[in-house]
Amino acid sequence: MKERGRLGPLALALAGVASLACEPRPAAAPGPTTRHLSRQDLAVTRGDVTARADGRVDVHEPTVRAVARGGSGAVAALRFTYLGPTAARAPLSSGEVRTQVGLKLLARDGCNVIYAMWRAGPGGGIHVQAKRNPGRSLSLECGAEGYATLRPEAGAPIPPLEVGDHELRARIEGGRLRVEADGVVAWEGSVEPFVRGLRGPAGLRSDNARFVADLAIDER
Secondary structure, eight states: OOOTTOOOHHHHHHHHHHHHHHSOOOOOOOOTTEEEOOGGGEEEEESOEEEOTTSOEEEOSSEEEEEESSSOSSEEEEEEEEEEEOSSOOOOTTSOOOOEEEEEEEEEETTEEEEEEEEOSTTOEEEEEEEOOTTOOOHHHHTTTTEEEEOOSBOOOOOOOOSEEEEEEEEEETTEEEEEETTEEEEEEEOHHHHTTOOOOOEEEEESEEEEEEEEEEOO
16 A cells, blocks of 8 residues: 555656746856956946955945946846945935936946846835937936836846845847846846947946945956
C-alpha cells in the first residue's frame, strides 16, 4: 500500500516546474559591454554625488541629477540601497513633493529625456515619463513643461519603493522600453514617438531620497 501524501517521481518533477514558473524572472545578466561607473564617470548637473571607498556613490541631497560620460544612453542598471527620504524636502518644478529614485535614458539635456522612476509612498511603484521640448535644452527654459506620462502595454504591478536593497534596469531597443524592478518586468511598451531622433547618455535622478548606488551602462 502506498503511503498517503507521498508524491511519485513524476509528480515531484511537475511540482518543481510549477514552482519555477511562479518565480519572478531574474534581470538579464550584464553583457560584455557593460561598464560600472565611478564618481569620476558621472557628470553631476544638480545636487551632489559622493564617491565611496567601495566604488559606489552616495546620494543624500533632495535634488540630484547626473549622467554618464559616454555610453549609448539606451541601457542602464541601478543597484542601490534606499535609506529613506532626505531630512530636507524639495518640490519639483510643478510644486509637487515626491520621493523617487530612477534612471535617465537618452538624456540629451534637461528638457529632452526619458525617465524610469521608482516612487515611494502612496501612488508609488514604477512610473515612466518622457520629457520633450524641441528647441529648448536648459531646465530654466522648460521647467515642468513637455512631460508625458507613458502607459505600459505589459508588466507586473510593483509596490512603492521601500527601505532596503533594490535593482532597477531599463533598456530601449527598437522603439520599445523594458523596465525591470528587482528582477520583475514592471513596464514594457512602445516609446517610439518620444525617442525618435533623441540621443544622449544614461544617468540617474533622485528627488528627496537618500541611497547608496552602483550605476552601470551599456557602452554600445
